[in-house]
Amino acid sequence: DAGVIQSPRHEVTEMGQEVTLRCKPISGHDYLFWYRQTMMRGLELLIYFNNNVPIDDSGMPEDRFSAKMPNASFSTLKIQPSEPRDSAVYFCASSPDPRTGTEAFFGQGTRLTVV
């Protein structure tokens, strides 16, 4: 398996534009997580899915952020409209099941810069 695949690796956009980040989890993993990493706040959990269903989105900063998982092999994180303070590295991770002690596997991340 190629691991968790995220695209794009880098995104530079202007304030006010819509940004869509994509993630392909490892096949067979039932859990998918979206994290945001910044110097100030570390690694924040934004939302996670179990079997394509959002379980906890309490970490999504505001209504400008939305995430979907239309099927087991694809998820998106959308920011509309984007703002400079959204600049960060966004990671997607997948896991068979953290409840059984299996770890999460991370993608390479998307570095987002909003100017």
Next chain:
Amino acid sequence: AQSVSQHNHHVILSEAASLELGCNYSYGGTVNLFWYVQYPGQHLQLLLKYFSGDPLVKGIKGFEAEFIKSKFSFNLRKPSVQWSDTAEYFCAVSPGNTGKLIFGQGTTLQVKP
């Protein structure tokens, strides 16, 4: 709310020094515990994990961690660090039966040759 706290934000050591990074969590029930490492420019990778059994867990590259339930702690240790251990280290907790995975803020370790 469930949270993970890493006490040291930035640690600087000389090669061969011993390392201990603190991690505490706030959750009263059963937990699964993890330590991840992020080398410069790379994604997070698993160092070690605790699910059940022996509270002293050994991981890759000579790292180990001890789960002390009474202290809600899962501290990471290494007897002798190397320059190649320079990285950011994250403690993570999966509380109870949620499947949720929460990370601490991370500790940046700089090892001087």
